[in-house]
Amino acid sequence: xxxxxxxxxxxxxxxxxxxxxxxxxxxxxxxxxxxxxxxxxxxxxxxxxxxxxxxxxxxxxxxxxxxxxxxxxxxxxxxxxxxxxxxxxxxxxxxxxxxxxxxxxxxxxxxxxxxxxxxxxxxxxxxxxxxxxxxxxxxxxxxxxxxxxxxxxxxxxxxxxxxxxxxxxxxxxxxxxxxxxxxxxxxxxxxxxxxxxxxxxxxxxxxxxxxxxxxxxxxxxxxxxxxxxxxxxxxxxxxxxxxxxxxxxxxxxxxxxxxxxxxxxxxxxxxxxxxxxxxxxx
Amino acid sequence: xxxxxxxxxxxxxxxxxxxxxxxxxxxxxxxxxxxxxxxxxxxxxxxxxxxxxxxxxxxxxxxxxxxxxxxxxxxxxxxxxxxxxxxxxxxxxxxxxxxxxxxxxxxxxxxxxxxxxxxxxxxxxxxxxxxxxxxxxxxxxxxxxxxxxxxxxxxxxxxxxxxxxxxxxxxxxxxxxxxxxxxxxxxxxxxxxxxxxxxxxxxxxxxxxxxxxxxxxxxxxxxxxxxxxxxxxxxxxxxxxxxxxxxxxxxxxxxxxxxxxxxxxxxxxxxxxxxxxxxxxxxxxxxxxxxxxxxxxxxxxxxxxxxxxxxxxxxxxxxxxxxxxxxxxxxxxxxxxxxxxxxxxxxxxxxxxxxxxxxxxxxxxxxxxxxxxxxxxxxxxxxxxxxx
Numbered sequence: 001x002x003x004x005x006x007x008x009x010x011x012x013x014x015x016x017x018x019x020x021x022x023x024x025x026x027x028x029x030x031x032x033x034x035x036x037x038x039x040x041x042x043x044x045x046x047x048x049x050x051x052x053x054x055x056x057x058x059x060x061x062x063x064x065x066x067x068x069x070x071x072x073x074x075x076x077x078x079x080x081x082x083x084x085x086x087x088x089x090x091x092x093x094x095x096x097x098x099x100x101x102x103x104x105x106x107x108x109x110x111x112x113x114x115x116x117x118x119x120x121x122x123x124x125x126x127x128x129x130x131x132x133x134x135x136x137x138x139x140x141x142x143x144x145x146x147x148x149x150x151x152x153x154x155x156x157x158x159x160x161x162x163x164x165x166x167x168x169x170x171x172x173x174x175x176x177x178x179x180x181x182x183x184x185x186x187x188x189x190x191x192x193x194x195x196x197x198x199x200x201x202x203x204x205x206x207x208x209x210x211x212x213x214x215x216x217x218x219x220x221x222x223x224x225x226x227x228x229x230x231x232x233x234x235x236x237x238x239x240x241x242x243x244x245x246x247x248x249x250x251x252x253x254x255x256x257x258x259x260x261x262x263x264x265x266x267x268x269x270x271x272x273x274x275x276x277x278x279x280x281x282x
Numbered sequence: 283x284x285x286x287x288x289x290x291x292x293x294x295x296x297x298x299x300x301x302x303x304x305x306x307x308x309x310x311x312x313x314x315x316x317x318x319x320x321x322x323x324x325x326x327x328x329x330x331x332x333x334x335x336x337x338x339x340x341x342x343x344x345x346x347x348x349x350x351x352x353x354x355x356x357x358x359x360x361x362x363x364x365x366x367x368x369x370x371x372x373x374x375x376x377x378x379x380x381x382x383x384x385x386x387x388x389x390x391x392x393x394x395x396x397x398x399x400x401x402x403x404x405x406x407x408x409x410x411x412x413x414x415x416x417x418x419x420x421x422x423x424x425x426x427x428x429x430x431x432x433x434x435x436x437x438x439x440x441x442x443x444x445x446x447x448x449x450x451x452x453x454x455x456x457x458x459x460x461x462x463x464x465x466x467x468x469x470x471x472x473x474x475x476x477x478x479x480x481x482x483x484x485x486x487x488x489x490x491x492x493x494x495x496x497x498x499x500x501x502x503x504x505x506x507x508x509x510x511x512x513x514x515x516x517x518x519x520x521x522x523x524x525x526x527x528x529x530x531x532x533x534x535x536x537x538x539x540x541x542x543x544x545x546x547x548x549x550x551x552x553x554x555x556x557x558x559x560x561x562x563x564x565x566x567x568x569x570x571x572x573x574x575x576x577x578x579x580x581x582x583x584x585x586x587x588x589x590x591x592x593x594x595x596x597x598x599x600x601x602x603x604x605x606x607x608x609x610x611x612x613x614x615x616x617x618x619x620x621x622x623x624x625x626x627x628x629x630x631x632x633x634x635x636x637x638x639x640x641x642x643x644x645x646x647x648x649x650x651x652x653x654x655x656x657x658x659x660x661x662x663x664x665x666x667x668x669x670x
Contacts, residue, residue: 052524102526110524116517118645119510127514130507131526137535140506141499149507192526 003030004066005196005228006051006106011060012084013046013252014074020046021057022252023085028196033222033229035239037263038249039272044232045111047249048200052108053098059084061094064104064196068094103131107194109185111201111232117174121165121184124173125156128191156191162224163187179210183217190225197221199231203238211235215242240264248272289649297494304490308483319599321486323591325470326598328493329550331590334574335497335583336543341572342581342645343504344536345516347435349568350422351544353442356563357418358411358545359552360449363464364457365407371466378462379455388468404468408492408549415545416538418445423537427530439565449560463557470553489550496543501583503539512536577634578641585643592642601627 006028013021021043028034036044050057050070058078062070071094074082096104116124129152135145143149160166165187168176173184182202189197202218203211215238222229233239239246240260248256248263250272256263263269304324311317333351340346365387372381387410391403426437448454450461458464470489475482503509511532514522523529552558570593578589604623634642643651 054520097528097530098520098523099526099528102524108524110521114518114521114524116514116521118517119513123510123513126507127510127522127527128525130511130514133507135507137503137506137508137539140508141503143502143506145507152507188525 004028005030005064006230007063008047008051009061009063010086010089011047011050011057011062012086013043013050013055014058014078014082014084017081017083019083019252021050021249024060024249024252024254026247026254026257028228028230030228031222031226032244033218033231033242035243035246036230036232036249037234037236037239037246042249043252044249045200046252048108048198048232051101052106052198053096053101056095058082059086059090061090064101064106067104068092069096069101069104070094099131102192102194105193105195106198107189107192107196108198109182109189109200109202111204113178113181113185115173115181115185115188117172119173120170121173121176122156122160122169124184124188125159125191126152128188129156131192159187159191163190178205182206182214186217186221190221194225194227196228196230199229199233201232201234203233203235206235208237211238214238218242293649301487301490301494305482305484305487308486319602323595323599324486325489325554327591327594328489329547329554330571330574330594331587332493332496332550333544333547334571334578334586334590335500336540336547337571338575338578338581338583338586339500339504339512339543340536340540341575343509343516344512344533346427346533346536347431348438348537348540349435349565349572350419350438350442350541351571352563352565352567353438353445354415354419354541354544355548355551355567356442356445356449356560357415358548359558359563360458360464360548360560361414361545362407362411362549363467363552363558365410366404366467367464368466375464375466376456376459379459381459382456386467407468408546411549412542412545415548416542419538419541420534423534427533427537439568442563442565442568446560446563458560461559461561463559464552465557467558468553469556471556489554492546492550496546497583497587500539500543504583508532508535573631576641577631577638579638579643579645580641581645582641582643582647584648585641585646588642596630597623597627 004027008024008026011021011024012019024043024047026034026036036047038044046055049055050060051062053070057070057072059073059082060071061068071090071092073090073093074084074087075093102108116127119127133145133148133152135148139145140149157166157169160169163183163186165180165184168180173181176184186197186199186202199218203214206214218229218231219242221227243260245258246256246260246263247254248266248269255268255272256266258266308321311321333355337348337351340348364383365385367375368386368389369384372384375381386403387407388400388403391406392400395402422438422441426434426441429437449458451458452460454460470485473484473488475484504512511522511527514525514527515529515532519529548563555562574589574593575586577593578585578587601623604626638644
């Protein structure tokens with residue numbers, strides 16, 4: 001039996017009166033590549049933000065490897081305002097800041113690249129190692145952590161070498177070409193030592209050739225780092241080639257799910273992307 | 283790695299040479315010489331350099347725009363003064379109150395161990411000054427560090443003003459001496475070693491050494507794993523958090539460490555000035571420090587040091603003549619007397635900001651600059667090496 005790594009149950013995110021994500025339930029199994037697609041404004045990134053702790057969902061539960069990492073239900077003013085379903089199903093409140101969720105093994109990249117622009121490529125990766133280092137501010141300042149520091153540096157360097165970025169180690173990260181910035185962002189996410197990687201539109205702004213390279217790259221890191229990958233993507237070539245399963249979101253709701261072939265032939269998906277004529281005329 | 287150890291070797295040698303020169307100058311220059319101003323500038327400059335660097339740690343490296351520096355200096359200055367006033371002098375200092383703190387660390391340790399105990403007690407008082415400032419920073423940080431940019435600046439500025447008011451409050455007189463000054467504690471002038479007939483004066487060397495040690499610690503912190511985490515927060519909070527860096531913990535850490543050194547700087551200012559009075563720690567002092575940080579370059583430690591020395595030299599020494607009507611041998615008409623110094627000073631500052639958009643040093647450090655100049659002088663061969 002496939003084993004759930006990430007599991008979303010009835011996740012609803014309501015901003016004021018707007019329901020951005022409505023009752024989203026999905027699961028990602030170990031070693032899978034799962035894509036979340038949908039038209040612009042469907043709530044894909046919001047769903048990601050609910051998983052990674054950037055937002056606190058209004059209702060629902062997220063668990064990672066069986067452990068509940070996020071859970072919430074409508075409270076205070078939201079009780080009356082709440083437009084979603086399953087009110088009262090969840091009673092606990094589990095809330096973590098994004099750093100705690102990263103520590104549990106979920107790493108992510110961003111739709112608009114968020115590198116530490118003024119820092120070098122090497123420092124960008126090295127910073128991701130800070131989280132798991134055994135040190136405190138005194139031992140770090142007075143260099144009692146020399147062994148730990150060396151380990152961090154060696155690991156960061158090894159990662160850069162694996163990603164073919166080693167020759168750029170001293171370059172300022174904001175000076176890199178766009179494609180390499182994407183690569184670096186993924187490398188940085190890998191440096192946190194995740195079991196699960198969330199990619200938010202990794203191919204945005206890439207040409208077909210770059211997209212093809214990225215496809216191979218994603219496959220390769222999944223094998224190499226034994227990752228489970230959950231991604232948002234608009235490039236259908238990439239999505240259809242690489243995904244084991246696909247979830248389709250429209251206006252915050254899940255409208256379809258299945259293998260690439262199933263989703264491609266689903267009329268609801270075609271309607272969502274192309275629109276449906278209200279009163280068709282000949 | 284090899285290059286790094288060579289670099290720190292060079293830095294140590296340069297620093298030792300500077301200190302030796304300072305000690306030598308101190309013995310040669312008499313208080314009545316015009317050059318005595320140089321020593322004053324070095325003393326006050328090291329105080330401002332330390333506090334500016336501590337402010338840079340927060341504003342330049344962690345990206346937290348805080349304006350509470352004067353408040354933390356005040357805390358440090360009071361903590362230091364209160365615990366170093368000799369017991370015998372307390373009655374005269376606290377003329378209107380019953381002093382509650384009736385011991386001084388240097389005396390307590392001096393009586394117990396002797397001469398070295400005196401110095402130990404003094405060091406403890408200085409560290410305590412930092413700890414008091416850091417402790418208060420921790421408490422203030424609990425609510426305030428959740429604020430962003432301008433809001434944080436206003437909250438910390440407000441805090442500094444509140445602290446100043448509280449320390450002048452009569453009810454706290456038994457501790458703070460109310461609005462009356464604290465004096466008779468250990469000042470810089472106390473650092474004179476008597477060796478037979480000869481008196482070795484260390485009044486400039488001591489504050490410079492204190493500043494150098496503290497700034498050295500800050501440099502080591504900035505270059506450590508925690509320093510990188512601070513820079514990550516400055517660059518992009520959301521990304522830093524996604525990399526597993528706890529925003530709150532690291533902001534609090536940076537805030538407390540910065541305040542610790544501001545507190546030590548406050549103690550040094552107390553030693554320099556000879557009296558401590560809450561009313562002197564106005565917001566204007568924070569603005570002076572902010573000016574130094576911006577002039578020197580936000581995110582450059584050597585920039586803050588250079589900025590502090592230039593600022594103090596200009597305001598205390600070079601432009602002093604403008605107030606008395608004589609500048610570089612020119613007799614000025616009466617109009618240009620009192621206050622004219624500040625006019626010229628403002629113009630100079632504006633000129634500096636116009637020509638050095640990112641401050642004197644930008645976000646570079648002195649060694650970077652030396653390396654670049656050397657590469658330029660060395661020509662293409664050297665430049666090729668540094669690329670490789």
